[in-house]
Amino acid sequence: MRTSLCDTLGIDVPIVGFTPSEHVAAAISRAGGLGVLGCVRFNEADELDRVLGWMDENTDGRPYGVDVVMPSKIPTEGSSVDLSGMIPDEHRAFVERTLAQLGVPELPDDTDERAGVLGWLHSVARAHVEVALKHPIKLIANALGSPPTDVIGQAHERGVPVAALAGKAEHARRHVDNGVDIVVAQGYEAGGHTGEIASMVLLPEVVDAVGDRVPVLAAGGIGSGRQAAAALALGAAGVWTGSVWLTTEEYLQTMPESAAMHRALLDATSADTVRTRIYTGKPARLLKTRWTEAWAAPDAPEPLPMPLQNLLVSHAHHRIHAAGDPSVVSMPVGQIVGRLNAVRPVAEVVDEMVRDVAATVERLRGVVS
Amino acid sequence: MRTSLCDTLGIDVPIVGFTPSEHVAAAISRAGGLGVLGCVRFNEADELDRVLGWMDENTDGRPYGVDVVMPSKIPTEGSSVDLSGMIPDEHRAFVERTLAQLGVPELPDDTDERAGVLGWLHSVARAHVEVALKHPIKLIANALGSPPTDVIGQAHERGVPVAALAGKAEHARRHVDNGVDIVVAQGYEAGGHTGEIASMVLLPEVVDAVGDRVPVLAAGGIGSGRQAAAALALGAAGVWTGSVWLTTEEYLQTMPESAAMHRALLDATSADTVRTRIYTGKPARLLKTRWTEAWAAPDAPEPLPMPLQNLLVSHAHHRIHAAGDPSVVSMPVGQIVGRLNAVRPVAEVVDEMVRDVAATVERLRGVVS
Known part of the structure; x- marks a missing residue:
């Protein structure tokens, strides 16, 4: 399984794996793909620097990348303290009431609680880029479209290609016009921030729009060799x-403490996700749980815009996480969650995908011969 | 391009084409695929009988099929007259107000107006089956899941296989347990009645669930050879x-009078559809127009259940059709509408799809060799 992307990125197989876990990212790179570490969880640039240092020591010299979250429109800036003042009381009351109804306990008084996710503030995402460029990264991806052109320039100066996610062909065209080197066509079925056009339709549209200028990666619904072969088709x-x-x-x-989340993911079917604005303020696909259902009820308020919504629910996420109830998890995941039924090592997932792509192509030869 | 389905149905290429047009259905069959005539528009069984007679004379002896719409739960029965009494005044007023706001004129007084679509009443759909089984059909498909087991038995007595659409793997399993011979896995991106799971995820799930017992067809997002190859993958x-x-x-x-609808389809992008209950009462994907937008506005009432909703909007559909304004079309279509940019003969569409599947598989061989 080899495409031009392998040469572009210096990898063995054209499998790029996005993950918030440095252990997973390093294992993907070691298995011959490109591990891409999600930076949005790092509120402090120093913490990211430390983790990337660990990546450098644990990737056997194989390439890896990072993913930042820069909205194309610059959202409200500020520290978590002054942004908090912009959250309506009605929303806070709804969150408190809902947690009580769902049986999610308060945190102990001595809990050392981090601020909400600030990684989608431009200031924080820019700090991520600065830090990442001090490491031997091979890709900077932006989860929300083109980064500002000066950020693209900064990456190119260091010889690092820039990837951007696109949910429409017109966005892909704009990204490439802005200097983006790789487009990730992200279909409706994907986890996290996602659009409304499904991969089967979106992917060939994006390929036809920009495929002669840059490589296009398929995102959304890819969890097996058959799906990877379909994406290549x-x-x-x-x-x-x-x-x-x-x-x-x-x-x-x-994430050793994520037993409840794991249980919920392993048990879920492909029908158990929902596309909602409650996680960040922009539409993102999450596991459907009693928490997402509460936000879909008629008495629920409209989610706030990014970055306020995540600040609103950040404390709730801590409480939910500590409670450890699989039915009240708050977790971005794609529709392929229905296929995630066992805990396996990264290398096994990669190897199986590569083998199944080969088997699928062999099967297709029988259809046309 | 040949699979076991070709032997099952006696066709040259495994392309099944659903259409309300007998001219299209016959042309698909003549081109080597299986044309499937949608019956839901025939309120009178005699009219269907006449059209199937035309099919018999225009398919050169090639196989063709029919598609009926039988909800798995038997909905409210009755003639259009007594069902009409169940439609709330608020809904009628909203439709009238909306048509006026959209500039859709009244019909001339002498218009000979048909009743709304009654084809999804069990009584009417059963009459369709009775009539169709008098013709040399090779498939009965049900757009809304398993038909009742006695209808399946009736088809099997005549040696006619039965297909059923499924939007979830568990539905596919139930269909096959009920005696269905072919499952159509219909993804979120499809036009008309559709579920929430995209083809990329749904299709392998349905294949894994029932693919060892019956052939599985891919529906939703298939409009080119690359997409057909992906479905086979x-x-x-x-x-x-x-x-x-x-x-x-x-x-x-x-449909020679459908110029406005054609203009709207040719101009639409893949982002210009919406999944809504306003056409039939069940979620169906339609072209996004000023008509669907009006129903999405905060002042719009909730759509009624099947079959009341279509009776409610039936008169509006006539007025919209007569008005001929592409911005106010009411038309079921899938997300691949973005790829429909030219009027072409059926045989050309089939030939190109077959050629592109072969070219795609050849390209994939390069990836794995």
């Missing part, structure tokens, strides 16, 4: 995967 | 297509 130069790594052994190393 | 034994035939030359022969 649709014109992708490789696959961008995310959800499939959430149930790997290595993920548990980063 | 995902495990489909063939493709079920619909939207792609709406902009064929032959379709214009059945």
Whole structure:
């Protein structure tokens, strides 16, 4: 399984794996793909620097990348303290009431609680880029479209290609016009921030729009070799995967306390996700749980815009996480969660995908011969 | 391009084409696929009988099928007159107000107006089956899941296989347990009645659930050879297509007055559809127009259940159709509408799809060799 992307990125197989876990990212790179570490969880640039240092020591010299979250429109800036003042009381009351109804206890008084996710503030995402460029990264991806052109320039000066996610062909065209080197066509079925056009339709449209200028990666619904082969049939130069790594052994190393989340993911079917604005303020696909259902009820308020919504629910996420109830998890994941039924090592997932792509192509030869 | 489905149905290429037009259905069959005539528009069984007679004379002895719409739960029965009494005044007032706001004129007084679509009443759909089984049909498909077991038995007595659409793997399992011979896995991106799971995820799930017992067809997002090849990669034994035939030359022969609808389809992008209950009462994907937007506004009432909603909007559909304004069309279509940019003969669409599947598989061989 080899495409031009392998030469572009210096990898063995055109499988790019996005993950918030450095253990998973390093394992993907070691297995011959490109591990891409999600930076949004790092409020402090120093913490990211430390983790990337660990990556440098644990990737056997194989390439890896990072993913930042820069909205194309610059949202409200500020520290978590002054942004908090912009959250309506009605929303706070709804969150408190809902947590009580769902049986999620308060945190102990001595809990050392981090601020909400600030990684989608431009200031914080820019700090991520600065830090990442001090490490031997091979890709900077932006989850929300083109980064500002000066950020693209900064990456290019260091010889680092820039990837951007696109949910429409017109966005892909704009990204490439802005200097983006790789487009990730992210279909409706994907986890996290996602649009409304499904991969089967979106991918060939994006390939036809920009495929002669840059490689296009398929994101959304890719968790097996058959799906990767389908993506290649649709014109992708490789696959961008995310959800499939959430149930790997290595993920548990980063998030050992996530037993409830794992249980919920392993038990879910492909019908158990929902696309909602409650996680960040922009539409994102989450596991459907009693928490997302509460926000879908008639008495629920409209979610706030980014970055306020995540600040609103950040404390709730801590309480939910500590409570450990699989029915009240708050977790971005794609529709392929229905296929995640066992905890496996990263290398096994990669190897199986590569083998199944080969088997699928062999099967297709029989159809046309 | 040949799979086991070709032997099962006696066709040259595993392309099944659903269409309300007998001209399109016959042309698909003549081109080597299986044309499937949608019966829901025939309120009178005699009219269907006449049209199937035309099919018999225009398919050169090639196989064809029919599609009926039988909800798995038997809905409210009755003539259009007594069902009309169940429609709330608020809904009627909203429709009238909206048509006026959209500039859709009244029909002339002497218009000979048909009743709304009654084809999804069990009584009418059963009459369709009775009539169809008098013709040499090779398939009965049900758009809303398993037909009742006695209807399946009736078809099997005549040696006619039964297909059923499924939007979830568990539905597919139930269909096959009920005696269904072919499952159509219909993804979120499809036009008309559709579920929430995208083809990339749904199709391999359905194949894994029932693919060892029956052939599985891929529906939703299939309008090109690359998409058909992707469907085969995902495990489909063939493709079920619909939207792609709406902009064929032959379709214009059945619906010569549909110029506005054609203009709207040719101009639309893949982002210009919406999944809504306003057409039939069940979620169906339609072209996004000023009509669907009006129903999405905060002042719009909730759509009524099937079959009341279509009776409610039936008169509006007549007025909209007569008005001929492309911005106020009411038309089921899938997300591949973005790829429908020219009027072409059916045979050309089939030939190109077959050629592109072969070219795609050849390209994939390069990836794995």
